[in-house]
Amino acid sequence: MSGRPEVLFPLFADLETLPGIGPKTAKLMEQMGLQSPRDLLFALPYALVDRRRRDTVQGVEPNTTVTVAVTVGMHRAPRQKTGAYRVHVSDTETEFQLVFFRGRKEYLERQLPFGARRVVSGKLEIFDGMAQMVHPDHILPEAEADDIAPFEPVYHLTAGVTQKVMFRATRGALQRLPELDEWIDPALKAREGWPDWQAALHVAHHPEALQAFGPTAPARARLAYDELLAHQLTLALARMQDRRAPGVASQGNGQLRARVLSALPYRPTNAQARAMEEVAGDMAAPHRMNRLLQGDVGSGKTLVAFMALLIAVEAGGQGALMAPTEILARQHLEGLQPLADSAGVVLELLTGRDKGAERRAKLTALARGDIQILVGTHAVFQEDVAFADLRLAIIDEQHRFGVSQRLQLAQKGAAADVLVMTATPIPRSLALAQFGDMEVSVLDEKPPGRQPIKTALISTERMDEVIGRLRAAIGEGRQCYWVCPLVEESETVDLVAAEERFKRLRAVLGDDVVGLVHGQMPPAEKDSAMARFQAGETKVLVATTVIEVGVNVPNASIMVIERAEIFGLAQLHQLRGRVGRGTQASTCLLMYQPPLSEGGRRRLDVLRETEDGFRISETDLEMRGAGDLIGTAQSGLPRFQIADLERQAGLMAVAQTDARKLLNDDPGLKSPRGQAARVLLWLMRQDRAIRLISVG
Template structure:
């Protein structure tokens, strides 16, 4: 149960002033629907309205608050000309300028002969001091309605800053303070405020310094969010470690057959990763390992050899992939090697229905299948293994804790779980996302892989690029053409892709195919299969081809509006080419006007193919925001942490979480009870549920 002190934090925002059914949707899209969501929606800047000179001294371009008397209204008879209101103090006149004005409203707000406080941006126009559309016009007795320092928040259509600000301040006043979960010695050393004081400081700042990532309030809140995350991970790890694994010791005979069937020898990194995984299998502790390997670094072969070792020890294995395309691809890579080694493998996806499904489930339960490859279909209730001992989760960050536990639940005795990812994750983020997981990294490319020639080309040369591809295709090449990300809307993405498809079809005729996210699975697979077989030469797509498409014959990748993509995404897309022995190229088309960050991103892409270096740079360039496009990658989203600025707090949180679990693993002590509030507040309560389920 969520602690009672948190009820007000999770109360619906409609109870706050100014929020009704209509703007609730806008706020939900922006931040969420609970009071805590608004409190964690931090300001990005502020307007200081404390500058209050006489009218004659007001500096052009400044934001000023001026005390004046309203002298006269000068409406305009021409609808295009502005409505003016003349005001003055003892030093000069001030003209207020309004376009598309409502005269009755302005006369009510600014009665002639009365004093008003006017706040807004000062302009000097033909020796006159003027303010166009003032931000505030209040009577002196209502001076409290004019904020001296006004916070600026990220907004969305249909929502004004004033409404949001008012709701947030009311939200702050509606919630109680919570028991302190940080260690007293740390609080004293850092001089941190309480959590509620920190939120107050940020939503009612006294100057720009309060909002800086290095401020005490910001660091305190970042430490809260990181500790919640690290503690939840530490609990999961502790519970997993306490479940005994099984010592799975093979004799190497199946592995030898696989190695004999390979046409190449393993790289040093592959050998190291394999020996680390096998050492985990042979130990009696449960495995907690993540294998990171760049696109095309040969993770699947290492995974197969590790599964062979488990099969030698007499257990079954599962390989769980996030998409059918990826599951099918693993099957294709693994089948010839598995057959050579006498391993029995099968595929189970959402598309396996009726008799075909039964033909997998029955031998699986009878122990006649050694390795089952599949999607979420693997964790459904009726899927029974005779003795599951080793599970590999590919693109691990796309699966939640519940799904991982469901897979582990398929085992009668302990199961070893290996996570695998082709998304290079910087070390700081590996810590944040996976806590203390043991990590094996495969950095080397398999022998024979040529570097991909990456070029940045201005979009106005798109016709030259298309004719270059036409020449390459006539000579037998195959190319991907990835269309841009258009805002948040998949519909617009698809429209852009369909438009590009139509224009290329005019050039290439029927040898062009199109795939996008709204196509049904079978449709998408059919087009992919045509591309794989070489029946079509150019594949136009949205970013659905980002992970796991393997067509070694494809040697050209064009990414339109490359400046709109994150570095990790560009790197993943580029990894679709350069998989065969032919020379490959990647063309990044960009608009003429691009910002500094986008320019730096494209420069890194041109200079490096090292996914881990690229991931570190991505983190540096983006700061704490949507790292790796966390929305797409399923890594936990952080609202209060700036990874570039708060890196030192990650280690701090990890060490503290470890200490807490060692001292009070059930969180029953006084600090433990406070930490339960923290886990619930940051919705990391699967940690608490796991403690209760044991």
């Protein structure tokens, strides 16, 4: 199929072909992202106005929309031009007024003749003790009252586009709906009680009852599923393409891995062993690995990653591990060095700091294959970095790397396997939206010997008490992180907050005891402040959130987070994971500024009750929504028009299974359902997927 199927042409015509839309309105709609009748159909109403008929306005709460039949009474024209024109009306039980500003007498007398019956619909207000309806939305003879829909849809608007215009244009678009073959699996559709595509769109724009409106209503759920299915088909096609791409089978003899395991003071957890097996299986297969390793803070991802790197070396190749920042790259190096020594493999670090002769020497050794494992920052991406035989690329903290960078790294080794690691527990629905083209391994157990972290909530009014407790802990030789809030978007203001806290703590605890790290510092200063804290020279590190990912100081056993209520849950969980890495019991103090909102209290309570990152992230998703959770702008998360990842999380998993099964049974999408799915991809503007089918 080379171009858009003809059956869809009417939906992709110009907006001006719809009733009531001229060039000016079309331009305004385009600013709302609506470019064709198809887009209007998927811009579903976000609310409903209840216009069901009532007998009387008696007892109705003010500011409610009511629809009622009335007998028209006296007209009262205003004395001044600017005054209000009033028409008295009565329903079965009471009287009220219809009010018109700048009302024209002749027109209103024609519309509302004395003694006539009319149905009026509008917002009821109370003014000077009298019920009134200002400028009713509808005034109709009783015989035409059925023209008022019992539930009137309310659409998102932009300046210059009214509800009436949207309503009329959408009705025009609905009349063009083509007959399309069904792309949803018949058994699934029957089980869920979903309507056909056409019927679903009609109901979504004309709900007959309030129940037909929410995200779980069959028509809405079906349309959301269409969108998720198209997205997952695209990812599944990309995955199929990946699997067709020639990979290199890397199978090790296990010798290096055995050396490391015997040198470890503990046995890997079952979750680690399972993940290692999954990775080894992928690497041994002839196609390219594309796997996500998801594990909470402290679940032992590093060991799994290192074992994978050793497979690459055992198979005669090289491995690379990429971290988002230099501090983390150095820390990976420190963590892996003892393991590399026990295996007897050559490990090297490459960052933006390597310059001149030193950098050239490293690049030469890498190209010759003398360096077996390279740890680095994005400097590893640069043009002049060449490997002798790159078998595996591991990317740490995926959300800092977009899909395009994943591909770039994979191109360094023509067919290198890719393993992506993240310590951010991502709820399943989001993980599928973002990484649906990947296989997923989850580390859901903590290695033995990790101390639980005690979490307490404390009001900022008790600051002096906290500082007093801190002084005692330092006396016992313990170390502490003190995280200052990101109050403003501007870093300069945060800086002031951090510097104030730094000065105050130094005054109480002593000058050489307290260090400071913030986002504005030059990298060298930041590293040296971190290094002094890691070495135990400073006992308290005051920081903005730059410490959240991965920094490891086993002796730090206290974490104070100021204004914890303004942080995201996932972020608080990440920060808390910085302590509890040594042998002693650790404490995390969440300081909040009273009074706490109900949501703020609920978020902090969840942290106090559990250390399970997945449970925390699910709560975060429920409370804040997908966009905030991973910052949609840089997360690569698709934007859905209808599907709601918070409330329809379950549908995403079904869509993934369904899409993979469909492609498994019918890789060329040639069966009747496959052909229907192609039309769905065109309908959902999944051009990337369409290109993949035509390539396939």
